Amino acid sequence: MKIKLSEILQDTKTVAISGHIRPDGDCVGSCIGLYLYIQQEFPDVQPTVYLEEIRDSFKFLEGSDRIIYSCEEEKVYDLFIALDAGDKQRLGASAKYFDTAKRTVCIDHHISNPGYAQTNYIEAKASSTCELIYDILDEDKIGKNIAEALYMGIAHDTGVFQYTCTSSKTMQIAGKLMDKGIAFTDILDKTYFEKTYLQHQITGRALLESMRLMDGRCIISGLRQRDIDFYGVTPTDLDGISALLRNTEGVEVAIFLYEANTQEYKVSMRSKSYIDVQKVAQFFGGGGHVRAAGCTMQGSMHDVVNNLTREIAKQMPEEVQ
Template identity: 50%
Template structure:
């Protein structure tokens, strides 16, 4: 972080963003770095840009200071992307990134394309928040920064149950707890707590799910009409893929939701054998070995057929060449 702060030392305007449809690690990393920079630089303007965030992250300090509309016309001295594997994943914040005098990328996605001027990518880290903890001076991490970092770590590790959890991850979590954070409340509110609408959608998705590939893959989907029926948004879909993944006997879970007419977002989770990052990269997406996603155009039937073909190839230890 000393090197990065050196880049920021003479910067009067600093911008920060994460990926589209921000999740816990994206939100936690953006808010923690925002606060850290504000606390350790003099007279710098620091702006954070993210799409709208679910209400269950409202306990984090700085939430009301995030820009959601991208209406400002700014040219930043330094613009930082966090938890974002490729430039197309920063969405509308691209206009700030391309105009910035200097760009920095901090990320842990194995598929990261090192698209910034300065890239700090650690693929074996559990989360971007874990990387940021290692870059920050521990004595300068206050309670609110610790809360944001802890939020990101528990999200990407599934509250320390995913295989990306390491001894280092647990040691960092312990140090963050020592900052006086209410870790139980953070876990409940940001990870487990669901609204009634979210529970309704989850129930519908589970009822309409089906098994393929010798019952080793589970698939379900949500249409725009479904979201309208429940008066829900894509923010209400959090947690569905993770519930599918823990189905007994499953190697891969696939959750598909409709973005627009004949356009779908595909989320995948793997338990052991399948590298879903490889599949996502094939279709222009990215992620991790056991958690990845991408967008695809076509009919729902086409999407399912394309995805399952690649999953089947890996389950049978075959290569898909086209």
Template identity: 45%
Template sequence: MLKKVMEGVHTVAVSGHLRPDGDCVGSTTAMYLYLKKCYKNVQVDLYLDEVPDVFREIKGVGDILHKKKDVAYDLFIALDCGDKERLGFAEEIFDRARKTFSIDHHVSNRNYGDENYVLPDASSTCELCYNLFDKEEIDRDIARSIYLGLVHDTGVFQYSNVSRSTFEAAAFLITKDIDAPALIDETYYKKTYSQNQIMARTLLESFLLLDGKVIVGSVSKEVLKFYNVTTKDLDGIVNQLRNTKGVEVALFMYELEDGIYKASLRSNKEVDVNAIAGLYGGGGHIRAAGFSMPGTAHDIANNVAREVEMQLNRIR
């Protein structure tokens, strides 16, 4: 499919969603490196938001452009992005491109590209990149990028989105001489002292709703400032909340600006959090989703808890 999309193309822009995570960084850099290698006469530019420091050693991150060029690209490839509005400043580049291609695994994706490769059951967008690439052209750097996304969007291969094809992809990638344990440790597990502090405070101040079925944690702008951290330092908190015994849904919120919160939802087995996020203009996956909305943290928590309760009541 990628070969067909690339026919007659001389300029390509590659981008992903705002506040890029491991799968976004992995899939965009993998695509960037692959196109640079396989289509040497094609101009390829990578646009992305600021990436977390833990991803700085991934090849291609140093080439990221944060300001748009005055170019109408032949092709825009959007990766790991459920809708074009989440492209941020790159949305304008998307709109000007002569052809667009969306590669994604979010169930909320509405096939907004001219061409679309959207498989909600896939573990990650990186797994979809692996499917599209000629395996003989996947070198060590491309393999590291793809493996990064597999690791981060599966919680190190523990989430329900993992399938046989995910493990087959991982098995192939480690044959490319990547140091898989180091990549996992450095980008997924290791935290700075400040990151551990903010996580500890969030866990300490978290509270339970619905007889322990929902756990809620939040971070205000004042707390972020107190610990001298940014929103990029909050990765992993919602998953740690989800690990609480007896919890079905974890809700983690942080204040983007005065009275506006970014909320992340995770569920274990029963609740479709994508459906809940969709009520507030967000989306994602059945077991992992997010949204942004104005209000207090407690108001948002109560709204989410009400929707969780309705779903649980229907199941029972």
């Protein structure tokens, strides 16, 4: 059910806006875009954005310097808006404000989202949460600063408009945002394509040590904590590795995992055409989209890989199981 921003902000003086842990481009773009629009069009409403630390490349966005990274302060908000978070746990520390808020709204495009807020606008067919934010705003009132945030988010969640979640509507919205005068090529270069030297090194390590299974239809790569420590990278430096693995010729599904704690692995999965990785992720307590999903799993790397491939094999053609 599509919502109207003016309606959800009715009788609201304070609003907390937050997204998922380890915020990506869509999460940051939707939070900042909505924040800037509320500030611009609803001067009587005081919005606050809570997120975990964002990438330096995202900090060109106007308003990014006003993000609150700590949730230690005890506050009760009139409204809490959750963006791009498939479940309440994905909100991380900011979930405390969700629990105490007088009203809650969730805007998201994850098919696994159960609709955990009082009001939910969930469209699994949407390319991104930024696309849904665009839908609830007045197009004529979207300025360049807001357009930059929304364009960045849409571009990131569509893999620069190459993933199957990209629709003709997505392209039309992107075009309208470009017409606002944004430096769209710079946004893509600086926030999506450009990588640090260490990112290239760790990506090269992951690609070099990858292996193929299931008659070459599945490709897997994993990093242990000692590898991450050796290169001096953080989890955000590992973004995009699963998508690169997916681009391997003959591969249908790609799995990338890294050790976050002892015997705990973060898993990212991507598929091309017939494997529903969201079902696999959901089986292990995670979620996401049909072609892009993730979860957290316990055990040794060997156990995690075996458990994942066993579930993926159920969707593979019989001749490659």
